[in-house]
Amino acid sequence: MVTDTESIGIFSVIRERRSVRNYTDREIPDEALRAIIAAGIQAPTALGLQPWQFVVVRDRELMRQASDYCKPILLEKIGEESRPGTEEFLAALRNPEFNIFYNAPVLVLVLGARDVVSSVLDCALCAENMMLAAWALGIGSCWIGSAALIEQNPGILAALKVPEDHQIVAPLIFGYPAPLSPKPVRREPRITWVP
Numbered sequence: 001m002v003t004d005t006e007s008i009g010i011f012s013v014i015r016e017r018r019s020v021r022n023y024t025d026r027e028i029p030d031e032a033l034r035a036i037i038a039a040g041i042q043a044p045t046a047l048g049l050q051p052w053q054f055v056v057v058r059d060r061e062l063m064r065q066a067s068d069y070c071k072p073i074l075l076e077k078i079g080e081e082s083r084p085g086t087e088e089f090l091a092a093l094r095n096p097e098f099n100i101f102y103n104a105p106v107l108v109l110v111l112g113a114r115d116v117v118s119s120v121l122d123c124a125l126c127a128e129n130m131m132l133a134a135w136a137l138g139i140g141s142c143w144i145g146s147a148a149l150i151e152q153n154p155g156i157l158a159a160l161k162v163p164e165d166h167q168i169v170a171p172l173i174f175g176y177p178a179p180l181s182p183k184p185v186r187r188e189p190r191i192t193w194v195p
């Protein structure tokens, strides 16, 4: 059977989604965020434990504080690694105006229960569902892994109402996209067929 994936909606959403780092100021309605989280929690979880919680942050000043906390730590860490392709990000981090959340109107923290061994995997699957659902609603997103550094700052964690028994797995920003940059090209997958 030949499957025409062009005509199946979920394939086009998966194909077209890209990380958005440039947003308009338009706010995302609560209902859209609820729909995105509702899609997130449809993800499979080990033992069906659903070990997640969500924090929706619209406080731009708090996001700015979190960004300002993370930037110097990132500069030091990424500077040490000095991998090819990191120069642009390093330059951005040196810019006092740069915000690691790209001035997105909303940050959603997907939190995983610390006492569930699979919670990082479960929350990552949830996060991908959320990013795809957002794209289907015309809403852009980006996983801001750098923001996990706020785990080291008890004051910011408290301000973000992150409970002590949960860890930040996926800091996701959402917003309506300003002009999009091209989607990074994927390498051909190496596939081994047995037999």
Ligand SMILES: Cc1cc2nc3c(=O)[nH]c(=O)nc-3n(C[C@H](O)[C@H](O)[C@H](O)COP(=O)(O)O)c2cc1C
Pocket (backbone or CB within 6 Å): 017, 018, 019, 020, 021, 142, 143, 144, 145, 146, 147, 183, 184
């Ligand atoms: C675990 C994880 C952490 C990421 N952290 C960041 C980040 O801190 N900042 C950022 O701009 N993008 C971040 N990204 C987005 C990736 O850079 C992006 O997914 C990748 O370049 C592929 O591009 P695409 O999402 O447009 O297909 C992260 C993605 C993942 C999965």
